[in-house]
Amino acid sequence: MSEIPHEQANDAIRQADILIIGGGLSGAMLAVQLLRLPGRRSVLVIEPRAELGRGEAYSAVELGHTLNGNAARMSVDPDSADDLTQWLTAHIAAGGWPESDQQSVPVSELFPPRGLFGEYVQQRLAEAQVAGAANGSSVEHVRAEVVDLENLADGVRLTLSDGQRLRGTYAVLATGMFPAARTPQAHSSGLNAAALDPWDVAAMRQLDPQSTVLIIGSGLTMVDAVVSLEQAGHRGPIEVFSRHGLLPHVRRQPPAWADFLGEDPSIRTPRQLVRELRRHCRDAIARGIDWQAPLDTVRVHIPRLWSQATDLQRRQFVRHVRPWWESHHHRSPPLSAELVARLHGEGRLRIQAASFKGLEPSSGDELGIRIRRRGEPCECVVHGVALINSSGIEYDWRRVARPLPRQLLARGLVQPGPLALGIAATADGAVIGADGQVASRLFAMGPPLRGMWWESTAVTDVALQAKALARRLTQPL
Ligand SMILES: Cc1cc2nc3c(=O)[nH]c(=O)nc-3n(C[C@H](O)[C@H](O)[C@H](O)COP(=O)(O)OP(=O)(O)OC[C@H]3O[C@@H](n4cnc5c(N)ncnc54)[C@H](O)[C@@H]3O)c2cc1C
Structure with missing residues (x-):
């Protein structure tokens, strides 16, 4: 990995112990954990958004765009599973979120709006800042995009979109997910320009209320888009089109189930996993127990199973198990699922297994997309007044049209992770360069580590990684 000698680095104008690139949930939680540890340190979080702790997910403003897990599952504190429930209880008691009484369940079973969850994250950050200040530690938000990163002999140097430069002892890539709609591939087909933002209710108000809307993708973003509409x-x-035509299942609160993967370490391959899981689900159903009970025991084992698997096994999982895993594991919050089920039942919402092939030139107020329905040899064109792209995330950094991923790849400071999902790193998050060397000062967390762990995105993944990485960064070099 190329390093710039120390003396060339004197033009850096600001300096910190730790530079966190990206101030979404990952960046904010890492900052919280760093502030909580003993010792004195300075942290800069570089984030173009106005607020830290939100990112795309928790900038949501609609009450109907909720977390996909209930409060008891969404604590940001790995040492306190009740942390969000406690915060929500106090928040509701103080008159916040009055609409919560419509769900008539205990606070731990509420599915909070994601915007409110962002407020919770911000409050935990503010509290950690006060506690950290007592030790002389600080966290500051630098509002810009990082466009380049260089290794120095004794640290890293960042270049920001406003030309500013920062130096740090360590840098952490907490850059989150890059939406598929903003990739060059989608852009070249015009999809990016033609599609409505799934969360932009104001733009949807401009549509003729009786018109046909087309949605590509049938996962949780589609569910949010239907709530927005x-x-x-x-x-x-x-009209919803997705390759497999599978809808996310609704999240229920299943009872506990034996941790069969923990009890039997011989289960390692995707084939073994699916066979055993099916057996347990059948067993549960036969005993009148929700199939979600055995499924929910699998989650904690996924990072281990994925990281132990060969590339061939990972490919088999992605090809054969992924659509099923996505629809069964990444489940829909009950109120949103109810809405989708109602519209489906009324025949207003149709889901078709079809692949998106491209855009047709628009005529008048209508636009057309070319699709190929599953099992049919020919493509056909369907029309609507609006199109929403909810086809997901671009995890392959080589296809992300942002300056930092491009520069990091061009400088050889990162290499694609397994199956080109995110970037390669060690178990403790140290980034691996194109030459196979492990960086001593550059780390990553959250979605960029998708290829290393498969599940590296959800609130609980991020919270655990933040705690472990904070410890790693505060150890002597
Ligand atoms: C719409 C949506 C809903 C979700 N709902 C749930 C849910 O209900 N439950 C759940 O567990 N998980 C959910 N997730 C997953 C969620 O992404 C993660 O929980 C979490 O947001 C990941 O945090 P992050 O900070 O790593 O990424 P992000 O939230 O994507 O934040 C990354 C931040 O990095 C910034 N950034 C990127 N590049 C640069 C750069 N070069 N310089 C400076 N800043 C940069 C971006 O501006 C962004 O704010 C959802 C995700 C989305 C998108």
Whole structure:
């Protein structure tokens, strides 16, 4: 990995112990954990958004865009599973979120709006800042995009979008997820320009309420898009197209189930996993127990199973198990699922197994997309007044059109992770360069580590990684 000698680095204007690149949930939680540890340190979080702790997910403003797990599952504190429940209890008691009484369940079973969850994260950050200040530690938000990163002999140097430069002893890539819609591939087909933002209710209010809306993708972003359309007063047909035509299941609160993977370490391959899981689900159903009970025991083992697997096994998982895993594991919050089920039942929302092939030139107020339905040899064109792209995330950094991923790849400071999902890193998050060397000062957490752990995105993944990485960064070099 190329390093710039120390003396060339004197033009850096600001300096900190730790530079966190990205101030979404990952960046904010890492800052919290760093502030909680003993010792004195300075942290700069570089984030173009106005607020830390939100990112795309928790900048949501609609109450209907909720977490996909209930409060008891979404603590950001790995040492206190009740942390969000306690915060929500106090928040509701103080008059916040009055609509929560519509769910008539205990606070731990509420599915909070994601915007409110962002407020919780911000409050935990503010509290940690006060506690850290007592030790002389500080966290500051630098509002810009990082466009380049260089290794120095004794640290790293960042270049920001406003030309500013920062130096740090360590840098952490907490850059989150890059939406598929903003990739060059999608852009070249015009999809990016033609599609509505799934969360932009104001833009949806401009549509003719009786018109047909087309949605590509049928996962949780589609569910959010349907909530947005409903909120915007849309009452026309919604046509959803996705490769497998699978809808996310609804999240329930299943009882505990034996940890069969923990008890039997011989289960390692995707085939063994699916066979055993099916057996346990059948067993549960036969005993009148929700199939979600055995499924929910699998989650904690996924990072281990994925990191132990060969590339061939990982490919088999992605090819054969992934669609099923996504629809069964990444489940829908109950109120959103109810809405989708109602519209489906009324025939207003249709889901078709079809692949998106491209955009047709638009005519008048309508646009057309070319699709190929599953099992059919020919493509056909379907029309609507609007298109929403909810086809997911671009994990392959080589296809992400942002300056920092491009520069890091061009400088050889990162290499693609397994199956080109995110970037390669060690178990403790140290980034691996193109030459195979492990960086001593550059780390990553959260979605960029998708290829290392498969599940590296959810609130609980990020919270655990933040705690472990904070410890690692505060150890002597
Ligand atoms: C719409 C949506 C809903 C979700 N809902 C749930 C849920 O209900 N439950 C759950 O467990 N998980 C959910 N997730 C997963 C969620 O992404 C993670 O929980 C979490 O947001 C990941 O945090 P992050 O900080 O790593 O990434 P992000 O939230 O994506 O934040 C990354 C930040 O980095 C910044 N950034 C990127 N590049 C640079 C750069 N070069 N310089 C400076 N800043 C940069 C971006 O501006 C962004 O703010 C959801 C995700 C999305 C997108």
